[in-house]
Amino acid sequence: MAHTPKDEHDLTVVADMWSPACTAIRTFLARNEIACRWLQPTESTGRQLLEQHGFTADDTPVLFKADGSSLKPADEEQLAQWVGLHAKPSSDNYDLLIVGGGPAGMAAALYGASEGLHTVLLERWAIGGQAGLSSSIQNYLGFPDGISGSDLTDRARKQACKFGAELVISLQADHLRPTDHGFAVHCTDDITVHARSVIIATGATFRTLDIPSVDKFNGRGVFYFSALTEAPLCAGSDVYIVGGANSAGQAAVYFASCARKVIMLVRADSLAVEMSTYLIKQIEGIPAIEVRTDVEVVDASGGTHLEHLTLRDRTTGAVEEVPANWLFAFIGAEPATDWLDPSFARDSHGYLLTGPDITTVEGSHSPWPLKRPPLHLETTVPGVFAAGDVRAFNGHRVAAAVGEGSMAVMLVHKFLHD
Numbered sequence: 001m002a003h004t005p006k007d008e009h010d011l012t013v014v015a016d017m018w019s020p021a022c023t024a025i026r027t028f029l030a031r032n033e034i035a036c037r038w039l040q041p042t043e044s045t046g047r048q049l050l051e052q053h054g055f056t057a058d059d060t061p062v063l064f065k066a067d068g069s070s071l072k073p074a075d076e077e078q079l080a081q082w083v084g085l086h087a088k089p090s091s092d093n094y095d096l097l098i099v100g101g102g103p104a105g106m107a108a109a110l111y112g113a114s115e116g117l118h119t120v121l122l123e124r125w126a127i128g129g130q131a132g133l134s135s136s137i138q139n140y141l142g143f144p145d146g147i148s149g150s151d152l153t154d155r156a157r158k159q160a161c162k163f164g165a166e167l168v169i170s171l172q173a174d175h176l177r178p179t180d181h182g183f184a185v186h187c188t189d190d191i192t193v194h195a196r197s198v199i200i201a202t203g204a205t206f207r208t209l210d211i212p213s214v215d216k217f218n219g220r221g222v223f224y225f226s227a228l229t230e231a232p233l234c235a236g237s238d239v240y241i242v243g244g245a246n247s248a249g250q251a252a253v254y255f256a257s258c259a260r261k262v263i264m265l266v267r268a269d270s271l272a273v274e275m276s277t278y279l280i281k282q283i284e285g286i287p288a289i290e291v292r293t294d295v296e297v298v299d300a301s302g303g304t305h306l307e308h309l310t311l312r313d314r315t316t317g318a319v320e321e322v323p324a325n326w327l328f329a330f331i332g333a334e335p336a337t338d339w340l341d342p343s344f345a346r347d348s349h350g351y352l353l354t355g356p357d358i359t360t361v362e363g364s365h366s367p368w369p370l371k372r373p374p375l376h377l378e379t380t381v382p383g384v385f386a387a388g389d390v391r392a393f394n395g396h397r398v399a400a401a402v403g404e405g406s407m408a409v410m411l412v413h414k415f416l417h418d
Protein backbone atom coordinates (compact mmCIF):
# COMPACT_ATOMS: atom_id res chain seq x y z
CA MET A 1 0.00 0.00 0.00
CA ALA A 2 1.30 3.45 -0.93
CA HIS A 3 2.32 5.94 1.74
CA THR A 4 -0.75 7.99 2.76
CA PRO A 5 -0.03 11.70 3.41
CA LYS A 6 -0.29 12.33 7.15
CA ASP A 7 0.04 16.11 7.41
CA GLU A 8 -0.14 19.16 5.21
CA HIS A 9 3.63 19.05 4.53
CA ASP A 10 3.19 15.69 2.76
CA LEU A 11 0.68 16.87 0.16
CA THR A 12 0.15 20.11 -1.78
CA VAL A 13 -2.75 20.82 -4.12
CA VAL A 14 -2.48 23.60 -6.68
CA ALA A 15 -5.99 24.48 -7.80
CA ASP A 16 -8.31 27.34 -8.56
CA MET A 17 -10.38 27.56 -5.38
CA TRP A 18 -13.65 28.17 -7.23
CA SER A 19 -13.44 25.38 -9.77
CA PRO A 20 -15.84 22.44 -9.28
CA ALA A 21 -12.87 20.05 -9.71
CA CYS A 22 -11.15 21.74 -6.78
CA THR A 23 -14.28 21.42 -4.63
CA ALA A 24 -14.53 17.72 -5.46
CA ILE A 25 -10.90 17.12 -4.45
CA ARG A 26 -11.18 19.25 -1.31
CA THR A 27 -14.25 17.31 -0.20
CA PHE A 28 -12.71 13.93 -1.06
CA LEU A 29 -9.49 14.66 0.86
CA ALA A 30 -11.31 16.14 3.85
CA ARG A 31 -13.78 13.24 4.05
CA ASN A 32 -10.89 10.77 3.95
CA GLU A 33 -9.01 12.77 6.61
CA ILE A 34 -6.07 13.61 4.37
CA ALA A 35 -4.45 16.92 5.29
CA CYS A 36 -2.91 19.09 2.58
CA ARG A 37 -1.63 22.55 1.73
CA TRP A 38 -3.59 24.56 -0.87
CA LEU A 39 -1.99 26.92 -3.37
CA GLN A 40 -3.64 28.98 -6.11
CA PRO A 41 -2.11 28.66 -9.61
CA THR A 42 -2.04 32.47 -9.72
CA GLU A 43 0.25 32.89 -6.69
CA SER A 44 4.01 32.62 -7.14
CA THR A 45 4.59 29.47 -5.00
CA GLY A 46 1.81 27.62 -6.81
CA ARG A 47 3.04 28.76 -10.23
CA GLN A 48 6.64 27.75 -9.44
CA LEU A 49 5.61 24.31 -8.25
CA LEU A 50 3.62 23.74 -11.44
CA GLU A 51 6.50 24.90 -13.64
CA GLN A 52 9.06 22.74 -11.81
CA HIS A 53 7.00 19.66 -12.72
CA GLY A 54 6.19 20.73 -16.28
CA PHE A 55 2.57 21.78 -15.66
CA THR A 56 0.72 25.00 -16.46
CA ALA A 57 -2.28 26.65 -14.78
CA ASP A 58 -4.50 24.95 -17.40
CA ASP A 59 -3.54 21.53 -15.96
CA THR A 60 -4.86 22.31 -12.45
CA PRO A 61 -5.92 20.80 -10.12
CA VAL A 62 -2.53 19.08 -9.72
CA LEU A 63 -1.38 17.32 -6.54
CA PHE A 64 2.23 17.08 -5.34
CA LYS A 65 3.69 14.76 -2.70
CA ALA A 66 6.75 15.62 -0.61
CA ASP A 67 8.56 12.67 -2.28
CA GLY A 68 8.50 14.61 -5.59
CA SER A 69 5.68 12.73 -7.31
CA SER A 70 2.73 14.57 -8.84
CA LEU A 71 -0.71 13.75 -10.20
CA LYS A 72 -3.31 15.42 -12.37
CA PRO A 73 -6.16 13.11 -11.29
CA ALA A 74 -8.42 11.66 -13.99
CA ASP A 75 -11.01 10.47 -11.46
CA GLU A 76 -11.55 9.73 -7.77
CA GLU A 77 -10.34 6.15 -8.05
CA GLN A 78 -7.00 7.26 -9.44
CA LEU A 79 -6.76 9.90 -6.73
CA ALA A 80 -7.60 7.33 -4.03
CA GLN A 81 -4.90 4.96 -5.27
CA TRP A 82 -2.33 7.74 -5.48
CA VAL A 83 -2.90 9.02 -1.95
CA GLY A 84 -2.62 5.46 -0.65
CA LEU A 85 -6.24 4.60 0.07
CA HIS A 86 -7.11 0.98 -0.47
CA ALA A 87 -8.86 0.88 -3.85
CA LYS A 88 -8.93 -2.86 -4.69
CA PRO A 89 -10.00 -5.88 -2.58
CA SER A 90 -7.11 -8.19 -1.65
CA SER A 91 -9.16 -11.36 -2.32
CA ASP A 92 -12.11 -12.15 -4.55
CA ASN A 93 -13.93 -14.32 -2.03
CA TYR A 94 -15.21 -13.40 1.44
CA ASP A 95 -17.64 -14.68 4.08
CA LEU A 96 -19.30 -11.28 4.28
CA LEU A 97 -19.37 -8.42 1.84
CA ILE A 98 -20.80 -5.07 2.98
CA VAL A 99 -21.73 -2.38 0.49
CA GLY A 100 -21.59 1.14 1.95
CA GLY A 101 -19.27 2.66 4.55
CA GLY A 102 -21.68 4.77 6.62
CA PRO A 103 -22.49 3.97 10.27
CA ALA A 104 -24.52 0.86 9.35
CA GLY A 105 -21.82 -0.57 7.09
CA MET A 106 -19.00 0.26 9.51
CA ALA A 107 -20.83 -1.37 12.42
CA ALA A 108 -21.39 -4.46 10.27
CA ALA A 109 -17.70 -4.52 9.27
CA LEU A 110 -16.58 -4.22 12.88
CA TYR A 111 -18.89 -6.95 14.17
CA GLY A 112 -18.35 -9.22 11.16
CA ALA A 113 -14.56 -9.10 11.45
CA SER A 114 -14.50 -9.27 15.25
CA GLU A 115 -16.68 -12.38 15.14
CA GLY A 116 -14.44 -14.29 12.80
CA LEU A 117 -15.96 -13.58 9.39
CA HIS A 118 -13.60 -12.78 6.52
CA THR A 119 -15.12 -9.36 5.89
CA VAL A 120 -14.77 -6.74 3.18
CA LEU A 121 -16.54 -3.38 2.91
CA LEU A 122 -16.87 -1.48 -0.37
CA GLU A 123 -17.39 2.28 -0.24
CA ARG A 124 -17.80 4.38 -3.36
CA TRP A 125 -16.69 7.69 -1.85
CA ALA A 126 -15.52 8.11 1.73
CA ILE A 127 -15.97 6.17 4.96
CA GLY A 128 -18.51 7.83 7.26
CA GLY A 129 -21.50 8.21 4.94
CA GLN A 130 -23.94 10.97 5.80
CA ALA A 131 -22.83 10.92 9.43
CA GLY A 132 -19.32 11.90 8.30
CA LEU A 133 -20.83 15.20 7.13
CA SER A 134 -22.27 16.09 10.52
CA SER A 135 -20.50 18.86 12.41
CA SER A 136 -21.74 17.65 15.77
CA ILE A 137 -23.75 14.53 16.60
CA GLN A 138 -25.32 15.23 19.96
CA ASN A 139 -27.65 12.26 20.31
CA TYR A 140 -25.31 9.28 19.99
CA LEU A 141 -25.00 7.17 23.12
CA GLY A 142 -21.76 7.59 25.05
CA PHE A 143 -20.88 11.09 23.85
CA PRO A 144 -22.63 13.52 26.25
CA ASP A 145 -20.78 16.51 24.76
CA GLY A 146 -21.45 15.41 21.17
CA ILE A 147 -18.95 14.16 18.62
CA SER A 148 -18.21 15.36 15.11
CA GLY A 149 -18.99 13.01 12.24
CA SER A 150 -15.35 12.95 11.18
CA ASP A 151 -14.17 12.04 14.68
CA LEU A 152 -16.74 9.26 14.97
CA THR A 153 -15.74 8.00 11.52
CA ASP A 154 -12.05 8.00 12.39
CA ARG A 155 -12.71 5.98 15.55
CA ALA A 156 -14.93 3.53 13.66
CA ARG A 157 -12.33 3.08 10.92
CA LYS A 158 -9.55 2.32 13.43
CA GLN A 159 -11.75 -0.06 15.39
CA ALA A 160 -12.93 -2.01 12.32
CA CYS A 161 -9.38 -2.26 10.93
CA LYS A 162 -8.08 -3.43 14.34
CA PHE A 163 -10.29 -6.51 14.00
CA GLY A 164 -9.16 -7.17 10.43
CA ALA A 165 -12.05 -5.79 8.37
CA GLU A 166 -10.89 -4.80 4.90
CA LEU A 167 -12.18 -1.35 3.86
CA VAL A 168 -12.01 -0.60 0.16
CA ILE A 169 -12.55 3.04 -0.83
CA SER A 170 -13.57 4.38 -4.24
CA LEU A 171 -15.23 1.21 -5.38
CA GLN A 172 -18.88 1.46 -6.35
CA ALA A 173 -21.07 -1.63 -6.47
CA ASP A 174 -23.23 -1.59 -9.57
CA HIS A 175 -24.78 -5.06 -9.65
CA LEU A 176 -25.46 -7.94 -7.25
CA ARG A 177 -26.42 -11.47 -8.32
CA PRO A 178 -26.74 -14.83 -6.58
CA THR A 179 -24.23 -17.55 -7.55
CA ASP A 180 -23.98 -21.28 -6.72
CA HIS A 181 -21.96 -20.55 -3.55
CA GLY A 182 -23.28 -17.16 -2.49
CA PHE A 183 -23.23 -13.83 -4.29
CA ALA A 184 -21.21 -11.87 -6.80
CA VAL A 185 -21.04 -8.09 -6.54
CA HIS A 186 -19.90 -6.42 -9.70
CA CYS A 187 -18.20 -3.03 -9.24
CA THR A 188 -16.85 -0.18 -11.28
CA ASP A 189 -13.61 -0.95 -13.14
CA ASP A 190 -14.80 -4.48 -13.88
CA ILE A 191 -13.95 -5.79 -10.42
CA THR A 192 -16.17 -8.62 -9.16
CA VAL A 193 -16.11 -9.69 -5.52
CA HIS A 194 -17.68 -12.94 -4.29
CA ALA A 195 -19.07 -13.58 -0.82
CA ARG A 196 -21.24 -16.08 1.04
CA SER A 197 -23.45 -13.30 2.40
CA VAL A 198 -24.05 -9.59 1.72
CA ILE A 199 -25.21 -6.64 3.81
CA ILE A 200 -26.50 -3.67 1.83
CA ALA A 201 -25.82 -0.45 3.75
CA THR A 202 -25.84 2.05 0.90
CA GLY A 203 -27.93 4.57 2.83
CA ALA A 204 -29.34 7.59 1.11
CA THR A 205 -28.11 10.22 -1.32
CA PHE A 206 -28.98 13.88 -0.87
CA ARG A 207 -31.52 15.65 -3.08
CA THR A 208 -30.51 18.72 -5.05
CA LEU A 209 -32.54 21.91 -5.52
CA ASP A 210 -32.99 21.18 -9.23
CA ILE A 211 -33.10 24.83 -10.30
CA PRO A 212 -30.81 25.24 -13.36
CA SER A 213 -29.65 28.77 -12.44
CA VAL A 214 -28.70 27.48 -8.95
CA ASP A 215 -27.10 24.24 -10.23
CA LYS A 216 -24.77 26.37 -12.34
CA PHE A 217 -23.02 27.43 -9.11
CA ASN A 218 -22.50 23.94 -7.66
CA GLY A 219 -19.10 24.03 -5.97
CA ARG A 220 -18.86 27.78 -6.65
CA GLY A 221 -21.01 29.05 -3.79
CA VAL A 222 -23.70 26.35 -3.78
CA PHE A 223 -23.00 23.22 -1.74
CA TYR A 224 -25.01 20.18 -0.67
CA PHE A 225 -24.70 18.54 2.72
CA SER A 226 -21.24 19.96 3.27
CA ALA A 227 -20.49 22.30 6.09
CA LEU A 228 -17.28 21.00 7.60
CA THR A 229 -15.12 21.32 4.52
CA GLU A 230 -16.35 24.74 3.37
CA ALA A 231 -16.83 26.58 6.69
CA PRO A 232 -13.30 28.06 6.86
CA LEU A 233 -13.87 29.71 3.47
CA CYS A 234 -16.96 31.66 4.56
CA ALA A 235 -15.62 33.20 7.75
CA GLY A 236 -17.08 36.70 8.20
CA SER A 237 -19.63 36.29 5.35
CA ASP A 238 -23.39 35.80 5.30
CA VAL A 239 -24.35 32.15 4.85
CA TYR A 240 -27.73 30.95 3.54
CA ILE A 241 -28.92 27.49 4.56
CA VAL A 242 -31.83 25.80 2.82
CA GLY A 243 -33.73 23.16 4.79
CA GLY A 244 -35.60 22.75 8.05
CA ALA A 245 -34.55 19.33 9.36
CA ASN A 246 -31.83 18.44 11.88
CA SER A 247 -29.02 18.39 9.33
CA ALA A 248 -29.82 21.99 8.31
CA GLY A 249 -30.14 23.04 11.96
CA GLN A 250 -26.76 21.56 12.85
CA ALA A 251 -25.15 23.30 9.92
CA ALA A 252 -26.68 26.64 11.00
CA VAL A 253 -25.25 26.24 14.50
CA TYR A 254 -21.87 25.27 13.08
CA PHE A 255 -21.67 28.18 10.62
CA ALA A 256 -22.82 30.66 13.29
CA SER A 257 -19.42 30.26 14.97
CA CYS A 258 -17.56 31.66 11.96
CA ALA A 259 -20.03 33.44 9.63
CA ARG A 260 -21.18 37.04 10.08
CA LYS A 261 -24.79 35.93 9.89
CA VAL A 262 -26.62 32.68 9.09
CA ILE A 263 -29.98 32.87 7.36
CA MET A 264 -32.05 29.68 7.37
CA LEU A 265 -34.56 29.43 4.53
CA VAL A 266 -37.35 27.04 5.50
CA ARG A 267 -40.26 26.09 3.21
CA ALA A 268 -42.49 25.01 6.11
CA ASP A 269 -44.17 27.51 8.41
CA SER A 270 -42.12 26.43 11.43
CA LEU A 271 -38.91 24.62 12.33
CA ALA A 272 -40.96 22.33 14.56
CA VAL A 273 -42.30 20.47 11.50
CA GLU A 274 -39.04 18.53 11.05
CA MET A 275 -36.44 19.57 13.64
CA SER A 276 -35.71 18.11 17.10
CA THR A 277 -36.77 20.36 19.96
CA TYR A 278 -33.27 20.50 21.50
CA LEU A 279 -31.89 21.93 18.26
CA ILE A 280 -34.69 24.51 17.85
CA LYS A 281 -33.92 25.77 21.37
CA GLN A 282 -30.22 25.94 20.57
CA ILE A 283 -30.90 27.95 17.38
CA GLU A 284 -33.22 30.33 19.25
CA GLY A 285 -30.35 31.10 21.62
CA ILE A 286 -27.90 32.14 18.86
CA PRO A 287 -28.41 35.77 17.77
CA ALA A 288 -26.36 35.30 14.57
CA ILE A 289 -29.00 32.89 13.18
CA GLU A 290 -32.10 34.29 11.46
CA VAL A 291 -34.84 31.78 10.64
CA ARG A 292 -37.07 32.68 7.69
CA THR A 293 -40.06 30.36 7.29
CA ASP A 294 -42.49 29.97 4.34
CA VAL A 295 -39.72 30.94 1.95
CA GLU A 296 -37.95 29.24 -0.97
CA VAL A 297 -35.06 29.87 -3.37
CA VAL A 298 -36.24 30.35 -6.96
CA ASP A 299 -33.24 31.79 -8.81
CA ALA A 300 -29.51 32.55 -8.54
CA SER A 301 -27.06 34.73 -10.42
CA GLY A 302 -23.39 35.69 -10.42
CA GLY A 303 -20.15 35.52 -12.38
CA THR A 304 -17.45 32.98 -11.52
CA HIS A 305 -19.07 32.59 -8.09
CA LEU A 306 -22.58 32.91 -6.64
CA GLU A 307 -23.48 36.58 -6.08
CA HIS A 308 -27.29 36.82 -5.69
CA LEU A 309 -30.24 34.66 -4.73
CA THR A 310 -33.89 35.29 -5.51
CA LEU A 311 -36.24 34.26 -2.73
CA ARG A 312 -40.01 33.88 -2.87
CA ASP A 313 -42.39 34.20 0.07
CA ARG A 314 -44.63 31.12 -0.25
CA THR A 315 -47.59 32.83 1.43
CA THR A 316 -47.67 36.20 -0.35
CA GLY A 317 -45.77 35.25 -3.52
CA ALA A 318 -43.51 38.31 -3.04
CA VAL A 319 -40.07 37.95 -4.65
CA GLU A 320 -36.83 39.59 -3.44
CA GLU A 321 -33.20 39.47 -4.59
CA VAL A 322 -30.53 39.29 -1.89
CA PRO A 323 -26.71 39.44 -2.15
CA ALA A 324 -25.38 35.95 -1.35
CA ASN A 325 -22.02 34.23 -1.86
CA TRP A 326 -22.74 31.04 0.08
CA LEU A 327 -25.71 28.69 -0.08
CA PHE A 328 -25.74 25.32 1.69
CA ALA A 329 -28.69 23.04 1.01
CA PHE A 330 -29.82 20.22 3.30
CA ILE A 331 -33.08 19.12 1.71
CA GLY A 332 -33.53 15.44 2.25
CA ALA A 333 -32.34 12.28 0.62
CA GLU A 334 -33.33 9.34 -1.57
CA PRO A 335 -32.34 5.68 -1.00
CA ALA A 336 -29.25 4.51 -2.90
CA THR A 337 -30.95 1.44 -4.37
CA ASP A 338 -30.89 2.13 -8.13
CA TRP A 339 -27.95 -0.28 -8.58
CA LEU A 340 -30.09 -3.25 -7.45
CA ASP A 341 -32.34 -5.25 -9.79
CA PRO A 342 -36.11 -5.71 -9.32
CA SER A 343 -35.71 -8.97 -7.36
CA PHE A 344 -35.15 -6.66 -4.37
CA ALA A 345 -38.58 -5.54 -3.19
CA ARG A 346 -38.86 -1.85 -2.31
CA ASP A 347 -41.54 0.40 -0.87
CA SER A 348 -43.12 3.16 -2.98
CA HIS A 349 -40.15 5.49 -2.25
CA GLY A 350 -37.51 2.95 -3.28
CA TYR A 351 -36.40 1.85 0.22
CA LEU A 352 -35.63 -1.88 0.61
CA LEU A 353 -38.22 -4.06 2.28
CA THR A 354 -36.88 -6.52 4.81
CA GLY A 355 -38.13 -9.20 7.21
CA PRO A 356 -41.80 -8.95 8.17
CA ASP A 357 -42.31 -5.81 6.02
CA ILE A 358 -41.90 -7.94 2.87
CA THR A 359 -45.25 -9.61 3.39
CA THR A 360 -47.16 -6.70 4.94
CA VAL A 361 -46.30 -3.79 2.62
CA GLU A 362 -48.52 -3.53 -0.45
CA GLY A 363 -47.14 -2.95 -3.92
CA SER A 364 -44.13 -5.26 -3.61
CA HIS A 365 -43.69 -7.15 -6.88
CA SER A 366 -40.86 -9.35 -5.63
CA PRO A 367 -42.30 -11.87 -3.21
CA TRP A 368 -40.28 -13.82 -0.69
CA PRO A 369 -39.16 -17.00 -2.56
CA LEU A 370 -38.61 -19.55 0.26
CA LYS A 371 -40.82 -21.60 2.62
CA ARG A 372 -39.04 -20.31 5.75
CA PRO A 373 -39.95 -16.74 6.73
CA PRO A 374 -37.36 -14.02 6.03
CA LEU A 375 -35.00 -13.18 8.88
CA HIS A 376 -35.59 -9.77 10.40
CA LEU A 377 -33.30 -7.63 8.16
CA GLU A 378 -33.24 -10.02 5.21
CA THR A 379 -34.26 -8.64 1.79
CA THR A 380 -36.34 -10.56 -0.78
CA VAL A 381 -33.05 -12.13 -1.97
CA PRO A 382 -32.30 -14.73 0.75
CA GLY A 383 -28.84 -14.23 2.29
CA VAL A 384 -28.74 -10.53 1.40
CA PHE A 385 -29.52 -8.24 4.34
CA ALA A 386 -30.14 -4.49 4.52
CA ALA A 387 -29.29 -2.11 7.36
CA GLY A 388 -29.60 1.60 8.08
CA ASP A 389 -31.08 4.39 5.98
CA VAL A 390 -31.44 2.23 2.85
CA ARG A 391 -34.11 0.14 4.58
CA ALA A 392 -37.82 0.95 4.61
CA PHE A 393 -39.00 2.23 8.00
CA ASN A 394 -35.43 3.00 9.11
CA GLY A 395 -34.76 5.36 12.01
CA HIS A 396 -32.79 8.05 10.06
CA ARG A 397 -30.38 8.16 12.99
CA VAL A 398 -26.76 7.13 13.52
CA ALA A 399 -27.69 4.96 16.49
CA ALA A 400 -30.38 3.13 14.50
CA ALA A 401 -27.96 2.51 11.60
CA VAL A 402 -25.23 1.22 13.95
CA GLY A 403 -27.75 -1.02 15.72
CA GLU A 404 -29.04 -2.48 12.47
CA GLY A 405 -25.53 -2.99 11.07
CA SER A 406 -24.54 -5.01 14.15
CA MET A 407 -27.80 -6.93 14.20
CA ALA A 408 -27.46 -7.80 10.51
CA VAL A 409 -24.19 -9.61 11.33
CA MET A 410 -25.97 -11.80 13.90
CA LEU A 411 -28.52 -12.67 11.22
CA VAL A 412 -25.74 -13.39 8.71
CA HIS A 413 -24.31 -15.94 11.20
CA LYS A 414 -27.73 -17.55 11.48
CA PHE A 415 -28.12 -17.66 7.69
CA LEU A 416 -24.64 -19.17 7.17
CA HIS A 417 -25.05 -21.84 9.86
CA ASP A 418 -28.68 -22.95 9.33
Ligand SMILES: Cc1cc2nc3c(=O)[nH]c(=O)nc-3n(C[C@H](O)[C@H](O)[C@H](O)COP(=O)(O)OP(=O)(O)OC[C@H]3O[C@@H](n4cnc5c(N)ncnc54)[C@H](O)[C@@H]3O)c2cc1C
Pocket residue numbers: 099100101102103104105122123124125126127128129130131132133134135136137138139140171172173174201202203204205225246247250336339387388389390395396397398399401
Ligand atom coordinates in the same frame (compact mmCIF):
# COMPACT_ATOMS: atom_id res chain seq x y z
C1 LIG B 1 -25.45 16.61 7.81
C2 LIG B 1 -26.11 15.47 8.54
C3 LIG B 1 -26.20 15.50 9.92
C4 LIG B 1 -26.78 14.44 10.62
N1 LIG B 1 -26.82 14.48 11.98
C5 LIG B 1 -27.30 13.44 12.68
C6 LIG B 1 -27.29 13.46 14.11
O1 LIG B 1 -26.85 14.42 14.73
N2 LIG B 1 -27.75 12.38 14.75
C7 LIG B 1 -28.23 11.28 14.11
O2 LIG B 1 -28.59 10.32 14.78
N3 LIG B 1 -28.29 11.24 12.77
C8 LIG B 1 -27.84 12.29 12.03
N4 LIG B 1 -27.87 12.28 10.66
C9 LIG B 1 -28.45 11.08 10.01
C10 LIG B 1 -27.41 9.94 9.97
O3 LIG B 1 -26.17 10.45 9.53
C11 LIG B 1 -27.88 8.81 9.06
O4 LIG B 1 -29.09 8.30 9.58
C12 LIG B 1 -26.83 7.69 9.00
O5 LIG B 1 -25.60 8.19 8.48
C13 LIG B 1 -27.31 6.54 8.13
O6 LIG B 1 -26.26 5.61 8.05
P1 LIG B 1 -26.18 4.52 6.91
O7 LIG B 1 -24.90 3.80 7.12
O8 LIG B 1 -27.42 3.74 6.86
O9 LIG B 1 -26.15 5.31 5.52
P2 LIG B 1 -25.21 6.49 4.99
O10 LIG B 1 -24.68 7.28 6.11
O11 LIG B 1 -26.03 7.16 3.95
O12 LIG B 1 -23.99 5.74 4.29
C14 LIG B 1 -24.15 5.01 3.10
C15 LIG B 1 -22.81 4.86 2.42
O13 LIG B 1 -22.95 3.97 1.31
C16 LIG B 1 -22.16 4.47 0.21
N5 LIG B 1 -22.73 3.94 -1.02
C17 LIG B 1 -23.95 4.22 -1.57
N6 LIG B 1 -24.13 3.50 -2.71
C18 LIG B 1 -23.00 2.76 -2.88
C19 LIG B 1 -22.59 1.81 -3.87
N7 LIG B 1 -23.38 1.47 -4.91
N8 LIG B 1 -21.37 1.22 -3.74
C20 LIG B 1 -20.55 1.55 -2.68
N9 LIG B 1 -20.89 2.45 -1.72
C21 LIG B 1 -22.10 3.04 -1.81
C22 LIG B 1 -22.30 5.99 0.33
O14 LIG B 1 -21.25 6.66 -0.33
C23 LIG B 1 -22.27 6.17 1.85
O15 LIG B 1 -20.96 6.39 2.33
C24 LIG B 1 -27.32 13.33 9.93
C25 LIG B 1 -27.26 13.30 8.53
C26 LIG B 1 -26.66 14.35 7.84
C27 LIG B 1 -26.60 14.32 6.33
